[in-house]
Amino acid sequence: YQTHQSTSSVASLSPQFYENSCPNAQAIVQSYVANAYFNDPRMAASILRLHFHDCFVNGCDASVLLDSSGTMESEKRSNANRDSARGFEVIDEIKSALENECPETVSCADLLALVARDSIVICGGPSWEVYLGRRDAREASLIGSMENIPSPESTLQTILTMFNFQGLDLTDLVALLGSHTIGNSRCIGFRQRLYNHTGNNDPDQTLNQDYASMLQQGCPISGNDQNLFNLDYVTPTKFDNYYYKNLVNFRGLLSSDEILFTQSIETMEMVKYYAENEGAFFEQFAKSMVKMGNISPLTGTDGEIRRICRRVNHDV
Ligand code: HEM
Numbered sequence: 001y002q003t004h005q006s007t008s009s010v011a012s013l014s015p016q017f018y019e020n021s022c023p024n025a026q027a028i029v030q031s032y033v034a035n036a037y038f039n040d041p042r043m044a045a046s047i048l049r050l051h052f053h054d055c056f057v058n059g060c061d062a063s064v065l066l067d068s069s070g071t072m073e074s075e076k077r078s079n080a081n082r083d084s085a086r087g088f089e090v091i092d093e094i095k096s097a098l099e100n101e102c103p104e105t106v107s108c109a110d111l112l113a114l115v116a117r118d119s120i121v122i123c124g125g126p127s128w129e130v131y132l133g134r135r136d137a138r139e140a141s142l143i144g145s146m147e148n149i150p151s152p153e154s155t156l157q158t159i160l161t162m163f164n165f166q167g168l169d170l171t172d173l174v175a176l177l178g179s180h181t182i183g184n185s186r187c188i189g190f191r192q193r194l195y196n197h198t199g200n201n202d203p204d205q206t207l208n209q210d211y212a213s214m215l216q217q218g219c220p221i222s223g224n225d226q227n228l229f230n231l232d233y234v235t236p237t238k239f240d241n242y243y244y245k246n247l248v249n250f251r252g253l254l255s256s257d258e259i260l261f262t263q264s265i266e267t268m269e270m271v272k273y274y275a276e277n278e279g280a281f282f283e284q285f286a287k288s289m290v291k292m293g294n295i296s297p298l299t300g301t302d303g304e305i306r307r308i309c310r311r312v313n314h315d316v
């Protein structure tokens with residue numbers, strides 16, 4: 001299959017990248033993530049998701065953070081992001097603290113990678129060394145954001161094809177989706193499972209009936225599109241393996257979640273394994289996050305270090 005991950009650039013990122021140029025960078029990011037989390041625990045999930053939505057469109061280059069300007073159409077306008085992606089103000093705030101400490105040094109793309117790791121740690125998940133040295137794009141791709149980010153109604157095969165395109169495999173897919181152990185989804189992301197799923201007026205057969213009735217309370221057949229529900233109804237702010245336990249109990253929220261348990265024996269076995277073994281999930285999750293963070297970074301003299309994450313430097 002086709003992939004645009006460059007293996008040579010993986011080696012060019014390093015955990016020590018800012019060791020001399022901005023030794024306090026990681027501590028600054030960590031303290032701002034902690035503060036954002038204490039003001040709003042969901043924020044950890046929201047800023048983790050930004051790294052995913054960045055890396056899947058032109059690689060991890062902070063393209064997702066750019067606002068529309070001139071002929072550039074922001075990725076924030078795609079279905080995946082519109083009325084959904086959030087946390088941009090938190091990223092702005094951290095970036096401005098980094099600019100005060102070490103001007104034009106730490107990229108917005110690296111900031112997203114650090115924020116993703118710190119968010120998971122603060123919710124009780126695994127830690128790992130973040131590879132650094134990515135530079136920021138001078139362009140965004142609204143089309144890439146529409147085409148490369150899976151939808152909650154996609155089939156397992158479609159989602160796997162999208163992951164393979166990024167150089168990620170089925171193991172990465174099952175582990176990374178464990179991110180849905182924290183955070184929220186809007187009603188419109190899963191309504192289709194609750195009503196007339198296959199045209200016979202019944203809910204999705206792979207959705208537990210009690211759980212379906214509970215969801216129907218806040219997600220009626222029409223209206224309330226933006227109502228929020230926990231992706232993991234048991235431990236919504238804790239990074240743990242309840243996501244997989246829920247799937248085994250037919251209580252995955254999104255269709256794209258539950259199909260890991262129902263559309264392939266191979267993924268079903270992985271789900272059962274992670275449901276029983278949180279340590280194994282954490283270990284694979286950390287590896288897969290490093291791999292996702294390595295998708296097509298800009299390095300060397302490519303791109304730039306943006307001063308403000310929403311704009312390319314010549315627009316500032
Ligand atoms: C199979 C691919 C995936 C699909 C179809 C998918 C779909 C979704 C949807 C529909 C939402 C709810 C958005 C809303 O209603 O506003 C969501 C939320 C979320 N996703 Fe995914 N996702 C996928 C993979 C991932 C991956 C790989 C990560 C992280 C590495 C991730 C992290 C999150 C997080 C943390 C949230 C909660 C965000 C918040 O509360 O603000 N997702 N996802």
Ligand SMILES: [Ca+2]
Binds near residue numbers: 053056057
């Ligand atoms: Ca990107």
Ligand SMILES: [Ca+2]
Binds near residue numbers: 181182235
């Ligand atoms: Ca959880």
